Amino acid sequence: MNMETIDRQERAAAVEATFNVLVEAGAGTGKTSLLINRVMHAIDRHVPLSRMLLITFMEKAADEMRSRLQARLLALGEGADHQDAVERAVESAAITTIHGFCYRILQEFGPDYGIPIGFQVLDEVEAARLWEETFQEWVQDSQFSPKVLDLLHAGITYPQLKSWARRISHWREVPVVEGEFPELASFVRRFAAEARAFYTRALEDAAPDDAGRGQILAIAREFDWLEQVDRREWPRMLALWTRGLGPKGNQKNWAHPEWLKEQKQWLKELKEALGLLRQQMADAYLKMWLDLVGSQFMPLWRRARFEKLALTYDDLLIEAERITREPKVQAALSRRFSLVMVDEFQDTDPLQAAIVRRLVTPPGSTALSPHDQGRLFLVGDPKQSIYRFRGADVETYAAMRQELSTTGGRIIPIWQNFRSNAAILAFVNRWFSDRWPSQPDLERPYVPPFQPLAETFPDDGRERVRVIQWPQARNARDTRRMEALDIAERVAMAVAEGWPVRTKDGQRPLTFRDIALVVPQRTEIDIYRQALRERGIPVSTQSGRSFFQQDEVRGMAHLFRALEMPQDSLAVVGWLLSPWVAMSHEELLQHRRLGGSWDYRETRVGSPEVREWMARLNAWHREFWRVDAEDVIIRALHASPLVTVLREREDKAALANLDKLRSLARDLGDRWTIFEFTQWLYEQVHEGVPFEEAPVAQDDDAVAISTVHQAKGLEWPLVIVANWKPKETYLESGIHYNSRLGRAALKQDPWQSRDWDLLEADHRLREEAEGDRLLYVALTRAKDYLWFYAAFLDPIGEGEKGVSIGDPS
Numbered sequence: 001m002n003m004e005t006i007d008r009q010e011r012a013a014a015v016e017a018t019f020n021v022l023v024e025a026g027a028g029t030g031k032t033s034l035l036i037n038r039v040m041h042a043i044d045r046h047v048p049l050s051r052m053l054l055i056t057f058m059e060k061a062a063d064e065m066r067s068r069l070q071a072r073l074l075a076l077g078e079g080a081d082h083q084d085a086v087e088r089a090v091e092s093a094a095i096t097t098i099h100g101f102c103y104r105i106l107q108e109f110g111p112d113y114g115i116p117i118g119f120q121v122l123d124e125v126e127a128a129r130l131w132e133e134t135f136q137e138w139v140q141d142s143q144f145s146p147k148v149l150d151l152l153h154a155g156i157t158y159p160q161l162k163s164w165a166r167r168i169s170h171w172r173e174v175p176v177v178e179g180e181f182p183e184l185a186s187f188v189r190r191f192a193a194e195a196r197a198f199y200t201r202a203l204e205d206a207a208p209d210d211a212g213r214g215q216i217l218a219i220a221r222e223f224d225w226l227e228q229v230d231r232r233e234w235p236r237m238l239a240l241w242t243r244g245l246g247p248k249g250n251q252k253n254w255a256h257p258e259w260l261k262e263q264k265q266w267l268k269e270l271k272e273a274l275g276l277l278r279q280q281m282a283d284a285y286l287k288m289w290l291d292l293v294g295s296q297f298m299p300l301w302r303r304a305r306f307e308k309l310a311l312t313y314d315d316l317l318i319e320a321e322r323i324t325r326e327p328k329v330q331a332a333l334s335r336r337f338s339l340v341m342v343d344e345f346q347d348t349d350p351l352q353a354a355i356v357r358r359l360v361t362p363p364g365s366t367a368l369s370p371h372d373q374g375r376l377f378l379v380g381d382p383k384q385s386i387y388r389f390r391g392a393d394v395e396t397y398a399a400m401r402q403e404l405s406t407t408g409g410r411i412i413p414i415w416q417n418f419r420s421n422a423a424i425l426a427f428v429n430r431w432f433s434d435r436w437p438s439q440p441d442l443e444r445p446y447v448p449p450f451q452p453l454a455e456t457f458p459d460d461g462r463e464r465v466r467v468i469q470w471p472q473a474r475n476a477r478d479t480r481r482m483e484a485l486d487i488a489e490r491v492a493m494a495v496a497e498g499w500p501v502r503t504k505d506g507q508r509p510l511t512f513r514d515i516a517l518v519v520p521q522r523t524e525i526d527i528y529r530q531a532l533r534e535r536g537i538p539v540s541t542q543s544g545r546s547f548f549q550q551d552e553v554r555g556m557a558h559l560f561r562a563l564e565m566p567q568d569s570l571a572v573v574g575w576l577l578s579p580w581v582a583m584s585h586e587e588l589l590q591h592r593r594l595g596g597s598w599d600y601r602e603t604r605v606g607s608p609e610v611r612e613w614m615a616r617l618n619a620w621h622r623e624f625w626r627v628d629a630e631d632v633i634i635r636a637l638h639a640s641p642l643v644t645v646l647r648e649r650e651d652k653a654a655l656a657n658l659d660k661l662r663s664l665a666r667d668l669g670d671r672w673t674i675f676e677f678t679q680w681l682y683e684q685v686h687e688g689v690p691f692e693e694a695p696v697a698q699d700d701d702a703v704a705i706s707t708v709h710q711a712k713g714l715e716w717p718l719v720i721v722a723n724w725k726p727k728e729t730y731l732e733s734g735i736h737y738n739s740r741l742g743r744a745a746l747k748q749d750p751w752q753s754r755d756w757d758l759l760e761a762d763h764r765l766r767e768e769a770e771g772d773r774l775l776y777v778a779l780t781r782a783k784d785y786l787w788f789y790a791a792f793l794d795p796i797g798e799g800e801k802g803v804s805i806g807d808p809s
């Protein structure tokens, strides 16, 4: 039997299964059709649509399911009554995202369990505003101050504490951690006494110019100083004491060389003790803040939302999970659905998985049972799990996979790919067989197993895959520019030559709309957009959730900050370099060479261009306290050439974002002072808070520029994967919680708590694995042609048929 036949049999087995099923489906294997077939089969067996629940990852996918299901159901009968019945059934069917489903649960059962009747879901801005107000209220509350003073004394700033609190507010639980503040007095007493004793000895014993003698003198003085200052300064002073501790001195200069040896040994001890102290203090601060936020702020924040009859997006899941633990609710829901289907199960987080489990398990349990079969139908591809940043965890998938298969259910793999040409699949198969194991790796559950995809469309000898790799330019920006120019050139050529693309019943020439440029993130996406435009190629960019990462928005955050704080030279420089002013580094350097400063209150010297802007900033600064946030933006719009430039470039996305920023300023400015707005904007930008960009009308016939996340589930005849840099894998400083490890950690120079390295190592492994999955999603979007620009990756060998390692054109 050939692979294609087996695949077909597996699909049939999945659709007809009377046991629990997890369909492990590769890319392009037609998961949507499979789900629809499962629904149709159940209907055929007299299960009404109203007893089915179909959970999709995105709203768009739910709509797609609905319309395809409607078409299939309509085809089963005729007449207006049939049509009416089908439309009504599909309309009221539970085909929804997990958040949509949780919303329904809360509406129906919530009021009995503390959820306000008629609650609303806050949008991001409203939620941020309410959070901000609640935090302010808490800060002003007297309970807040005493312990926080300790943290502030330790050198942790108010904005840092606030951003940690904001992060904790998104956690599903606030963990209890261990952390006893170390006894500093006895530490100082002991080491000060010892330092003095060593110093006295060194005075007698060592030559005056010996480095060891000088060193112990400095250390003894440091202890003298410590004993004199306010003890609240100790934590920071001790934590910052990292220099001058490397053992020095030469035994030849000592009458008793063994005394120097002892001194060096003691220094090692001191250094280690200081390191331990620093870590213990960090643990204690972490505990202090988690306890404070967990016990005081979180209840206040919950009350603030509930009093306003409002829930956040996070609440929908958290509260629904809480309520489905109630036996009455669980029983009602599990009676209601005789078939629970989940698409994209690989992107499920532990909370979502718990909710899904409760729908198919007896009250009080979340464990699948061998006696309760045929009600769970999951579809997933662990190789396409790319939502780690939102809490998705492939291990949740792996755990469910394991449990399902040991409780009487079956894992059904399908691998027939209906999307990509054989040459593309050969490349993808080779690439990932080299990187991924063929069976689940129990040691590394975050690395997905890989089975080659089987082709449907044979290789015809045309060049289908191009891997373009040339030496990197002198910096990343130039490398990207080189890629972008090459892409523009080749796209223009491919369309002009009318490369054939496959259609249902033949082929047609390639057009711009058949092409997508797929990038891992939006960093420097502009370089590509501009190169294509310069070559006369229409481009459409899907709007994403990186509103606050857009250059024009970041620039505005710099302006507000600079106007509030003239001494913040980073903000001033940030503004001058932003597209609003668009000065070059050379121009700024010139200003410095001429003696200019970054304090706009001093405008006497420097380059004329910079001084002109400095004078303007100074004038705006003086009025800052009495204008509205929107006024600031209006002034900037008048003074800056940005809008004209964007219009010339036809950058509709950026123009729409400017409008959005202005209307945000108007709305929020009505309720907040300009200082609150400044603080808010600055934090959103600095913390990279995800936020919807303004939607833009798209050109019909344009090359799409899309992130991998936006490209998920889509396909194009020609896919160009570019700007492919290995993922950044360090853990950003601040506070983190790893629920799988059950550990929290903190890093804020000089503080680093005990478990930081553990969390970072774990994060790194998983981010690297996610980087590979991201590439898998990107490469498998291509139907007819795939170009892979890999300048940032390790050298790739020549080989596979149809693959050419290209040169720049």
Ligand SMILES: Nc1ncnc2c1ncn2[C@@H]1O[C@H](COP(=O)(O)OP(=O)(O)OP(=O)(O)O)[C@@H](O)[C@H]1O
Residues within 6 Å of the ligand: 025, 026, 027, 028, 029, 030, 031, 032, 033, 381, 384, 417, 418, 419, 712, 713, 714, 715, 780
């Ligand atoms: N049974 C089938 N026979 C032929 N073509 C199919 C079949 N099912 C789906 N297709 C086509 O295969 C392509 C991939 O289908 P679909 O997008 O549903 O796959 P998928 O499994 O969701 O892929 P991915 O996970 O990679 O997004 C589409 O062009 C679709 O029209």
